[in-house]
Each structure stands twice: as C-alpha cells, then as structure tokens.
Amino acid sequence: MKMKRKIRIAISSKGRLNQPSIQALQNAGINILREERTYISETSDPRFEAIFARAFDVPIYVQYGAADLGITGHDIILERQAEVHELLDLGFGKCQLVVAVPENLKIRSVKDLPAVMRVATEYPNLSQKYFENAGKQVEILVVRGTAELAPTLGLAQIIVDVTETGETLRRNKLKVIGTVLDSTCRLACNKIAYRVFENEINELIDKLRRGGTVTK
Amino acid sequence: MFKFQDSDGKIVALRAEMTTPAVRILTTKMASTPKPIRLFYISNVFRYSQSYLEREREFWQAGIELIGCNTPEADGEVLSLLAVSLKKLGLKEVRIDVGHAGLLKNLLKITGLEKEKKNVLQGLLGHRNEEQLKKFMNQNDFSSELKEAFLQLSSCRRLEELSSVSLKSSKYGKTRNYLKALLEVKEALANYGVENLVFFDFSLVRKIEYYSGIVFEASVPNLGLPLGGGGRYDKLIEKFGKLKIPATGFAVEIEKCLQALTAQSFQLPKDGKAKVLVTSKFRDTAVKAVNAIRDAGVVALLDLKKSSKNEILRYAKLNEIDYAVFTDSSLEKPAVIYDIKLGTAKNMTIKAFLKNVKKGE
Numbered sequence: 001m002k003m004k005r006k007i008r009i010a011i012s013s014k015g016r017l018n019q020p021s022i023q024a025l026q027n028a029g030i031n032i033l034r035e036e037r038t039y040i041s042e043t044s045d046p047r048f049e050a051i052f053a054r055a056f057d058v059p060i061y062v063q064y065g066a067a068d069l070g071i072t073g074h075d076i077i078l079e080r081q082a083e084v085h086e087l088l089d090l091g092f093g094k095c096q097l098v099v100a101v102p103e104n105l106k107i108r109s110v111k112d113l114p115a116v117m118r119v120a121t122e123y124p125n126l127s128q129k130y131f132e133n134a135g136k137q138v139e140i141l142v143v144r145g146t147a148e149l150a151p152t153l154g155l156a157q158i159i160v161d162v163t164e165t166g167e168t169l170r171r172n173k174l175k176v177i178g179t180v181l182d183s184t185c186r187l188a189c190n191k192i193a194y195r196v197f198e199n200e201i202n203e204l205i206d207k208l209r210r211g212g213t214v215t216k
Numbered sequence: 217m218f219k220f221q222d223s224d225g226k227i228v229a230l231r232a233e234m235t236t237p238a239v240r241i242l243t244t245k246m247a248s249t250p251k252p253i254r255l256f257y258i259s260n261v262f263r264y265s266q267s268y269l270e271r272e273r274e275f276w277q278a279g280i281e282l283i284g285c286n287t288p289e290a291d292g293e294v295l296s297l298l299a300v301s302l303k304k305l306g307l308k309e310v311r312i313d314v315g316h317a318g319l320l321k322n323l324l325k326i327t328g329l330e331k332e333k334k335n336v337l338q339g340l341l342g343h344r345n346e347e348q349l350k351k352f353m354n355q356n357d358f359s360s361e362l363k364e365a366f367l368q369l370s371s372c373r374r375l376e377e378l379s380s381v382s383l384k385s386s387k388y389g390k391t392r393n394y395l396k397a398l399l400e401v402k403e404a405l406a407n408y409g410v411e412n413l414v415f416f417d418f419s420l421v422r423k424i425e426y427y428s429g430i431v432f433e434a435s436v437p438n439l440g441l442p443l444g445g446g447g448r449y450d451k452l453i454e455k456f457g458k459l460k461i462p463a464t465g466f467a468v469e470i471e472k473c474l475q476a477l478t479a480q481s482f483q484l485p486k487d488g489k490a491k492v493l494v495t496s497k498f499r500d501t502a503v504k505a506v507n508a509i510r511d512a513g514v515v516a517l518l519d520l521k522k523s524s525k526n527e528i529l530r531y532a533k534l535n536e537i538d539y540a541v542f543t544d545s546s547l548e549k550p551a552v553i554y555d556i557k558l559g560t561a562k563n564m565t566i567k568a569f570l571k572n573v574k575k576g577e
Contacts, residue, residue: 065440086343
C-alpha cells in the first residue's frame, strides 16, 4: 500500500520514561529533532514523527489512532484498559506497582489490612481489581503523581504506586506489603496502524531489538 | 451498554447495535418471508466511549443484514457491498480485514487450556507479539503441529495464504473446514473484483459475542478506529424462537466515515447548479421574478432586507451565489444582472437570462 502520511510515535513528555524512550529510538536509528515548544517533532527518519504526551495518555492516543505507536509502561496500558497491540517489551522502565503503608503500622501483608479502607493511587482500575481479588473493600482516591504523600497528609493510610528502587517509599517512611504488578516499557501499536504500516513497524521492532547495531 | 431500571423494576437498555433488533423483528414479523432476506437500516445506537476523539454517546450506523444464507457467495456479497459502499462515499485506500470467530474458538479449544490461560493466549495473539507467543506455547507444551498452526495463521495476511496452512491430524477436521470456507469466500471475492482490498487477520475479534463465522472490519489508513464491521452470526436467530437461520451483515459508523473523509481532505463535489439572488424596489416584480426563476428549475432567493446594491453584491459573494438580479417595475423590462464571479453587469429580461443560465449548466 502506498504510504500517504508519516507514522506517529507517542512518547512520554516528561518523567522517568522520557529519556530512556528517546534513547531507545536513537539506538534504533531514529533521532528526534525536537524543536522548542512544539509537540509534533520530525525525526531523522522521514517515515516517522514523534509526539510528546503524558505517559498516562499514551495508551489512549494509540488506541484511538491519534498516534500509531506509543512507548509507555505495561502498567499504564493495563490501567487505561487500552485495546492496543503490545508489540515489544523494551526492557527499560522496570518497575513494580506496589501496595505500601506507613512503616510504623503493624501490617505485614494485604491480608492484615482492615476490611474497609481508603487507598490513594494514580491507578484506580488496577487497584480496584487487586483489592477485589484480595477480598478487600476499598474506597479509592485518585491522586496525580504524589500518592506517597497521602499517608503523611492523612488522606489515606494505604497507597498503590509504582516504585523502581523503593527509595521514594523509604524516604516517605513507607513499606511495601504487596505487589500488584511487575512492569516494563512496551511498544504499543494501534491495531489499524499495524495493518497499514506492518512492514515499517516490523522494521522498527527489529531495530529496537538490535538496539542500534543496525547494518545498512 | 446504557442500562436503566424501569418504574416497575424491569431492566431496560438503550440499543448498542442494530443486528439484534433487526433479528427480533425478523422472527416475529417476517418468519414466512422467502429467504434470503436483505434488510438495511440507518439508525442511532448508544454506547460509552472513553475517547478524546469521540465525546458523544449517540452514534449513527448504516447497516445491512443478509438472512437465510450461509454460502460463500453470501459472505462475498456482504464483504464486497461493504467495500463498494465505502468507496462510493469517496473514501480512498479502503481495506477490509477478515478473521474467523469459529476458527479462533476451535483452535483455542484444541489447546485444552483452562479458561484463564486461553484468555492469556488470545491476548498474546491480539498483541501480535510473536516472541511471547512462542514462549507461551513452549511453556504450555503445545504439539509442534499446533504451534506451527498458530504461528502460520498469525503471519498470514492474505486469504490465499491460508492454503499453505497444513493440519494433518484428525482432530483438526473442523479447523480444516473453516480454512476451506475462508478460501471459498476468497474465490467469491475475486469474482466481485474486491479481493485485493481484503486481508486476513487471525487475531481479529469483534466485541460482540454472537459471531460464529467470518468477522471483519473496514478501515482507512487515516483513521485509527474501524469505520465499521460485521460478520456471520448463524446461531443468533434461534435464540429468539425456534427458527434456525444463518445470517450475516455489517454496520458502518457514519460519524467515523465523516471523520475519515475529513482526514482525507474530501471535498464535496459542486452540484454545478446556478444560484440567484433577486432584489427590486418593486416587491411584486421581485416575487414574480423569483417564482419564474424557480419554475425554471434554478435555485433563487429573495432579498428580504431592502439592502443597498453593495450589500447585495457582498452578500451574494460571501454565500457563493452566482447571479444577483435587480428587476425593474415589470418582468418585461430588462433587469440588471450581475455575474458575481466575473464581476460584470448586463441588462436583459428574466426570460433571456434564464435561457443563458440553462445553456451554461
């Protein structure tokens, strides 16, 4: 099929996934020529262009075709319940979605939690499912970005949040009592875009796999 | 689906699609109509969407059902009608991806996996992640024949490639029949001349449960969501009564088609008909002139505001009106006729003007 337009890749605009995503594309031979204050950027490969979006919005952009491809966490794709292809595990952005409580509580596992409780999280859907499976009734407070502050501020004793090293949790005097999910960064793809641009996308996957050792 | 409780406690819902209502009408009101029956509808349906692109909850669908026939010709007719309809709208690069609900279910069943693992497998097929698919099949001790079948089917992109999928063992009898049926549909599509628009996608599933045979989705490269789709539902009609009738059909999403046309910079073709604005100091001749022009089959508007000449000409220009006509005290006297595009003015009677306009069309 004739190519009529550029293939659009959505990348996290800030935060922990931003730099590794740009790096991964660079290793695959696609340099983002980012201009200041623009959100659609050309790349060194004329077939691709990049857009910068919130990591949490990337799966939705991809599902509805605002972007053809997206680089974002498996945890985020599941949380947004996005119907997309997950074509490749990119390996980086390793993290865990965990349940954490203040260190000084005598709770050791999710089983010890009271029957009815409040949970602060950026991941309402995954949290709801997790606690339902654990037989716990929860009231979920959706917060953006700073769930680890919730116990200190008295908003909620329990949080569900992502952690890479556990450092932020320790600094906020929180301990992990359960794991909801292990996650890494994925290459997500719109289902129609994969049909239309299969060759180009498979070539990109190949390059991403080889991580830059591309022979011309 | 949007569900509510009626005042007497009954659960009622807004229809999310039209096939089920169509089939209900069929079983109650058209049971004795000779088959095959061809139905069409254009209707509103309601569903929830979390898209940023579609904020609406009410959508318009145009669809067809072909009831009482399960031949490859019937599947071919429905697929080609979908392709041709979208092309007729003015859409370019239309493609249709075909899967098979029965084939996928059958192979999932043959794996002998428990339900949860079947869902994982289906997810992997849907994700198109071959590496993880292989890993999963090795972990779950798939026979080499079954492994090969899953991998081959996942990599088939054209219906004709299905002929190379070989499954010899006796437990694949049903699978072989499904594959044969798909190849027969491909033959029918070739007769309709649309086989180059039709692709195969093993992982294609529709959200609706009742499909039993081929399922399909239509799309264009400019829009990330399907424009419409459908499939064969041979076991749905019997749920409404005793009639066992095979059927197939599709629905097209009208708003998505409009979005796709916009994305492809579609321009409505000009109808080529002249548009005339009539004004006069003499109201009775103005009305007479408008009626005379309309009677001649030309679109005519009457100035209602007693506007000045410049206002009239500006209004006509902004509204893509071709001629502004200033009539005198009677229709027999020559009127002043401005050609808005050319910026010229001529004196002639309405009769002569109409002759000219008709010639120009």
